[in-house]
Amino acid sequence: MIGLLLLGVLLLAVGGCACVVWAERGGPRWARRVATVTLAVGELVRRSEKRRRRSVTRRTSGRD
Template sequence: MEIAFFSGLLALVVFGLVCIVWAQLGGPRWVRVIAAITQGAGAMARAASKSGRSGGNGSSSSTSDD
């Protein structure tokens, strides 16, 4: 069940990205709408990711043990 869910989610993401490229090339109106929705969802995901992080400047303070 989880594989089907994530496969569907991946298909939606790929479809959105294809619509973004197609809209840049002058696609039909429905493609531009899907592209705008996809870009809006990406902007919301980035904003949620930024607000979920702790720290002020966004740089990682962890060190690597090589």
């Protein structure tokens, strides 16, 4: 079951990346929308990972 979920997430990511490339080359409007959503989600993931690393660093830097 978890394997199917991971496969679905992988297919969504690959499809989103394909839409980003297609939109860069002047694809249809729906591909540009999917590309925008894909890039926005990627940015959210990057920011949350940055915040998570900072909070872990703050928690561990006080311990000696």
